Structures are given as C-alpha cells and as structure tokens.
Amino acid sequence: EKGTYPHFMLKEIDEQPFAMRKIIQEYQDDNDEIKLEEDVRQAMANSDRVYIIAAGTSYHAGLIGKEFLEKIAQVPTEVHIASEFSYNMPLLSEKPLFVFISQSGETADLRSVLVETNRLGHPALTMTNVPGSTLSRESDYTLHLHAGPEIAVASTKAYTAQMAVLAILAVDTARAKGLTLDFDPLKELGIVGNAMEALCDQKEEFDQIARDYLSTTRNCFFIGRGLDYFVGLEGALKLKEISYIQAEGFAGGELKHGTIALIEDGTPVIALATQEHVDGSIRSNVQEVVARGANACIISPEHLTREGDAFSIPTVHPLLAPLVSVLPMQLISYYAALHRDCDVDKPRNLAKSVTVE
Numbered sequence: 001e002k003g004t005y006p007h008f009m010l011k012e013i014d015e016q017p018f019a020m021r022k023i024i025q026e027y028q029d030d031n032d033e034i035k036l037e038e039d040v041r042q043a044m045a046n047s048d049r050v051y052i053i054a055a056g057t058s059y060h061a062g063l064i065g066k067e068f069l070e071k072i073a074q075v076p077t078e079v080h081i082a083s084e085f086s087y088n089m090p091l092l093s094e095k096p097l098f099v100f101i102s103q104s105g106e107t108a109d110l111r112s113v114l115v116e117t118n119r120l121g122h123p124a125l126t127m128t129n130v131p132g133s134t135l136s137r138e139s140d141y142t143l144h145l146h147a148g149p150e151i152a153v154a155s156t157k158a159y160t161a162q163m164a165v166l167a168i169l170a171v172d173t174a175r176a177k178g179l180t181l182d183f184d185p186l187k188e189l190g191i192v193g194n195a196m197e198a199l200c201d202q203k204e205e206f207d208q209i210a211r212d213y214l215s216t217t218r219n220c221f222f223i224g225r226g227l228d229y230f231v232g233l234e235g236a237l238k239l240k241e242i243s244y245i246q247a248e249g250f251a252g253g254e255l256k257h258g259t260i261a262l263i264e265d266g267t268p269v270i271a272l273a274t275q276e277h278v279d280g281s282i283r284s285n286v287q288e289v290v291a292r293g294a295n296a297c298i299i300s301p302e303h304l305t306r307e308g309d310a311f312s313i314p315t316v317h318p319l320l321a322p323l324v325s326v327l328p329m330q331l332i333s334y335y336a337a338l339h340r341d342c343d344v345d346k347p348r349n350l351a352k353s354v355t356v357e
C-alpha cells in the first residue's frame with residue numbers, strides 16, 4: 001500500500017534508511033559482528049574468483065560489489081550483464097563462484113545463465129529480495145536483501161540493499177581470510193542509514209534541482225570517476241526509464257574521447273564528486289564541460305564540497321558513498337518525471353520483472 005505517498009517510488013526511496021537498519025539487524029550476531037551462514041562463508045573460501053551476473057540496476061550494484069570484493073576482501077571478481085554472458089561466456093577460473101544479483105529473483109536473462117552454470121556443476125549464490133523466487137530456489141545459496149516489497153518499476157531500495165549486502169559479504173570474507181579492516185562495517189552502514197534519512201528530509205531541494213536542470217532538456221549526462229562513475233550509470237538509467245529524458249553516464253576521463261562533442265549551451269551535466277583521490281580530475285572535467293556551455297550540477301560530500309556545488313551530501317566511508325550518493329539521483333529522476341507528467345511507477349514499455357529473454 002502507498003499510504004499517503006503519491007507514488008510507490010517515493011515511498012520506496014523513503015524506506016531506504018529502514019532497509020539499512022533491517023539489514024544490519026538481520027546480519028548482526030549477539031556480539032555485534034557480521035553473521036553469515038557457514039555454507040556461504042565456505043563457498044567464498046572455496047572459490048578463486050567470483051562471477052557476478054545481473055541486469056539493469058542490479059548490474060550497477062554488481063559493479064560496486066566488485067570494488068567491495070576486490071578492495072575489502074581481495075577476491076578477484078568479474079561482473080557480467082546476464083544477457084551477454086549467455087552468448088559470450090569468458091574463460092572461467094578453476095573454482096568459480098557465481099553470484100546472481102536480482103531484486104525479483106525471476107529475471108529470465110539470469111535464469112538462463114544459472115541453468116547453464118548448474119549444468120556445468122559450478123556453485124551459485126543468489127542475492128535477492130524474494131527468497132522463494134526461481135533464482136533462489138535453483139541456486140545453492142541465497143542471501144536475502146531484506147528491502148521489503150518493491151513495487152515501483154524503477155528499482156531504488158533494492159539497489160541500496162544489494163550494495164549493503166555485497167559489502168557485508170566482502171567484509172565477512174575478508175575476516176574469514178584473516179585480513180584486518182580499518183572500519184567497523186555495521187557501524188558504517190548505520191551511518192549510511194542516517195545519511196539517507198537526512199537526504200530524504202530534503203526533498204524540496206531535489207525537486208528544485210530537477211526544475212533548474214531538467215525541466216526542458218532533451219538529454220542529460222552523468223559523469224564520475226571510480227565508484228562515482230558506476231553511480232552515474234545508475235543515475236542515467238533511473239532518469240531515462242521514468243522521465244524519458246535521454247541520459248548517458250560515463251567516466252569523466254572519457255569525455256574528451258567523444259562525448260564532449262554533444263555538450264552545447266545549457267546541456268545538463270550531473271557530476272558526482274565523492275571520491276577524494278579523483279576530486280581534482282573530476283572537477284577539471286566539469287570545467288571542460290562548463291567551458292562548452294554545460295549547466296553543471298556537482299554533488300559532493302560535506303568534506304569535499306566547494307562553493308558553487310549544487311548539493312552537499314553527508315560524508316560516509318568513501319567505499320560506501322554510492323549507497324548515499326544514489327539518493328539524489330533517485331530523487332532528481334523522480335521529480336523530473338513528475339514535472340513531465342510521466343507515469344512514475346509504471347513507465348511505458350517496462351515491466352517490473354522481466355521474465356522473457
């Protein structure tokens with residue numbers, strides 16, 4: 001039920017802080033440490049490489065998950081678009097573990113990969129919001145996202161839940177390997193939940209950004225470097241699927257290799273600048289587009305915010321910044337769609353769960 005909300009999407013955006021708390025609670029033991037089922041832990045320990053398989057928004061969560069698994073747990077990880085993997089299976093390592101990320105657990109493109117990896121006898125773990133789903137039933141292991149039912153076609157709370165559970169998996173694997181961590185993951189996810197709440201309380205500002213940057217535009221670009229690049233991909237997908245504005249997310253450094261040709265007077269460019277080590281370079285990319293007339297909107301965390309930035313988000317652990325910086329993307333897309341009288345919860349031509357290949 002939508003309750004007092006005009007749309008499920010807005011309700012689900014607002015539910016993200018609760019989902020974070022629920023995930024922390026579900027994955028926490030009595031000593032406030034991460035609790036994962038022993039067989040999942042074993043599956044990670046027994047594999048030499050993780051192959052993440054997903055589609056759409058879940059694929060974008062997978063891109064972030066690869067960073068978590070490699071940076072936190074030193075597990076070599078590949079991320080593949082499910083529909084491509086079916087035709088183009090890469091050379092596999094000796095002991096692969098397949099991780100299927102799917103909100104619905106019913107996506108046909110993923111299922112056809114799972115049927116094949118099951119036939120080959122490789123272990124499979126599904127991360128899903130629907131534990132009784134097809135992918136969950138047909139996999140060896142399941143990690144529950146605990147985001148609660150997601151009704152709007154545009155995925156929001158499932159995406160942040162996917163990233164949170166991927167971070168938990170990475171931290172647990174790191175611990176099992178005896179690696180030392182310089183942060184307390186569950187505490188950091190708690191800080192993320194609070195940051196999400198603060199952003200949900202500032203909706204008018206995102207409404208205004210959508211008015212200022214997107215009310216009449218035909219197109220929009222999202223740029224970022226590192227983790228911010230992946231959040232930009234998700235920002236672009238969110239905007240195009242519900243507002244029908246043509247949107248593209250790309251790595252800041254790629255601008256000069258082609259896309260900058262599209263920048264003209266007034267072109268909106270949303271830049272994510274949450275990662276300190278690339279702050280200088282992403283800001284010089286912004287200068288390059290502004291010099292060509294772009295209407296640039298910089299989103300940065302409090303500790304990196306400079307005069308002229310459009311919005312300052314709360315600072316969280318830099319690896320977890322995508323869980324927070326995507327909220328402005330979701331809310332800006334929501335208001336852009338609203339201003340254009342689009343059917344926010346049920347965009348044209350799309351289905352919530354894509355059960356055909």
Ligand code: M6R
Binds near residue numbers: 153155237241
């Ligand atoms: O249920 P899944 O996570 O497997 O769905 C994958 C995509 O179809 C889904 O994320 C889609 O891209 C969303 N509409 C994006 O908001």
